[in-house]
Amino acid sequence: MHSVRASVAAARPGLIIADDHRMVAEGVQHILEEDFDLLEIASDGEALIEAVQRLKPDLVVADINMPRCSGMDALKSLRQAGVFTRFVFLTMHMEPALAVAALRAGASGYILKNSAGEDLRNAARQVMTGGTYVTPALGARYISGQLTDTRNLTSKQLQVLRLVGEGLRSKQIALQLGLSVRTVEAHKYTMMQVLGVHSTLELVRRAEDLGLLF
Numbered sequence: 001m002h003s004v005r006a007s008v009a010a011a012r013p014g015l016i017i018a019d020d021h022r023m024v025a026e027g028v029q030h031i032l033e034e035d036f037d038l039l040e041i042a043s044d045g046e047a048l049i050e051a052v053q054r055l056k057p058d059l060v061v062a063d064i065n066m067p068r069c070s071g072m073d074a075l076k077s078l079r080q081a082g083v084f085t086r087f088v089f090l091t092m093h094m095e096p097a098l099a100v101a102a103l104r105a106g107a108s109g110y111i112l113k114n115s116a117g118e119d120l121r122n123a124a125r126q127v128m129t130g131g132t133y134v135t136p137a138l139g140a141r142y143i144s145g146q147l148t149d150t151r152n153l154t155s156k157q158l159q160v161l162r163l164v165g166e167g168l169r170s171k172q173i174a175l176q177l178g179l180s181v182r183t184v185e186a187h188k189y190t191m192m193q194v195l196g197v198h199s200t201l202e203l204v205r206r207a208e209d210l211g212l213l214f
Contacts, residue, residue, distance in 0.1 A: 031116065
C-alpha cells in the first residue's frame with residue numbers, strides 16, 4: 001500500500017486507486033490527475049477497504065481481481081458497512097454478466113482496461129455527477145436492460161431464487177421461508193416471466209449470468 005497524501009482536505013475530489021500492478025495504477029493516476037487528487041494506491045482488496053474507511057475518498061477506481069480480497073468483495077464489504085463511496089471497476093473481464101453483477105453490487109462504472117484513457121476519464125466525470133458508465137463495447141444498453149429487469153424482482157422472490165439455485169425443491173423452500181408451496185411456485189413463475197425463461201433450469205442459469213446467486 002502506497003500512501004500519497006496525509007491530509008484528505010482538498011479542493012478537488014479525492015481518489016483511491018486499487019490494483020496489484022503498480023504500472024496500471026500509475027497509468028490510472030495519470031489519466032485522472034487533471035480532475036482528482038490521489039489519496040492512496042492500494043495493492044489488494046483488504047488494503048482498499050482499510051484505505052476507503054480511513055480516507056473517505058470521493059471515487060475509487062479498482063481492479064476486480066486482486067490478492068487477499070477481490071475488488072467485488074471489497075465493494076460488497078464496504079456497502080454492508082454503510083460506506084457508499086462511488087466505485088468504478090477497471091478490468092480485463094469482458095463478460096456482460098460480470099458488469100451486471102458489479103453494478104448490482106453497487107458499482108457506478110465498469111471499464112475495460114484495453115479501452116481506458118478517454119473512456120476512463122469520461123466514466124469518472126459521469127459517475128461523479130451521479131451517473132453510471134459502462135464501456136460501450138460491452139453493450140451498455142443491454143446491461144441497463146438487465147438491471148431494469150432484475151430490479152423488478154422483490155426481496156422475497158430473490159430469496160426463493162437463491163434457494164432454487166442451491167438445488168432446493170419448492171416444498172423445501174416453502175418450509176424454510178414459511179410460505180405455502182403454491183406461493184413458492186407463483187414466485188418462480190413470476191421470475192421466469194420477468195427474466196424471459198421457461199424452466200427452472202433456465203431460471204437458474206439466467207440468475208447465474210446476472211450475478212443474482214452470489
